[in-house]
Amino acid sequence: MSATLSPTPRTTLNRAKERARTEREDLYGVLDAGLVCHLGVLVDGAPMVVPTGYGRLGDTLYLHGSTGARSLRSAHGTQVCVTVTHLDGIVLARSIFHHSVNYRSAVVYGTAAVVEDPDERLTALRALSEQLAPGQWDTVRQPTAKELAATVVLSLPLSEASVKIRQGPPKDDEADYALPHWAGVLPLTTVWGPPQPDPALPPGRPAPAHITDRA
């Protein structure tokens, strides 16, 4: 696909156009930095939004879930929307109206398809696993045939997407800069805590480096 995102009416910002990013690399950046997405599907004519894991391989986004999941059953062959959001801070302005948030978000639209090919299913599941828990796929017990049969894998092409990024201080009305209020950003970060061992582990079994290095 091209290095820039192809704009469609629904991926073109009407407002705050300076927040739009049109480079495909920006889309990858927002997606690759995330852990869960919010998947929007239609169920009985109404939108349903569920948090779920995802993985990216090139220009394909993969989702997965139980064969019993309502949201996934509804998604095959239908239009879905996948949104990944990073909240980076609260923007405190001199007026209520100009309060905002600093964030990075990607919204992907497309038609989801169930992946049937066994090799692609495994590659996709590995990508999903690596997104959430890098290093685990090559370490722990692999999926059995029964587990694989209980898992639906969906693919979504990264062909229609919008990326929005807001960073930096508030933008106040010119006259408001004379007001006596403090203004700025209260930054937010997501941090890893120390690994919490499963109480069922035998004593003295250390967490491997690919886990401790992350924390």
Add this chain to the structure above:
Amino acid sequence: MSATLSPTPRTTLNRAKERARTEREDLYGVLDAGLVCHLGVLVDGAPMVVPTGYGRLGDTLYLHGSTGARSLRSAHGTQVCVTVTHLDGIVLARSIFHHSVNYRSAVVYGTAAVVEDPDERLTALRALSEQLAPGQWDTVRQPTAKELAATVVLSLPLSEASVKIRQGPPKDDEADYALPHWAGVLPLTTVWGPPQPDPALPPGRPAPAHITDRA
């Protein structure tokens, strides 16, 4: 409304039923701890999922945005879905299949309505402001008539919702507990950084206590 959430087919879990919470207090807890939600609306027959602020007053959820926002224009009088998710950790199991996440999520379904009453609009906007930036409403410049006219406020009753919470260590297959792999939880926390003053502030203006106390 009653102290328990009234189950409907779409708010009743088919799987992992032990994660379901049916107390209204649990819904309040998940919503009140959040900063942004993901709003799902139908636009031209397809789902659109956008991150946005929200506020809660009793059993009403409020959303707001510019009169020019596509997602809000589409929402009035239609069924929407609002999801709030807290990701609390990555659950590292002894098999890929049992990897999971610890999280708290609330999914609210309902018909959104534009709030027209001026008093309710102001009360709602205050709730939205307090959710994201507590203490600011009573401090900085209030909205002008022109700013209010440019703002749409939507209400959504908290009458149909599901709450899911997963906490604790992995649940592995019985036979897998004998495997040599480390297992446990890698916890995630969202933390505030120190306030970053707007470069346009005159030197020596300290952030007020309601901001520094949060950070």
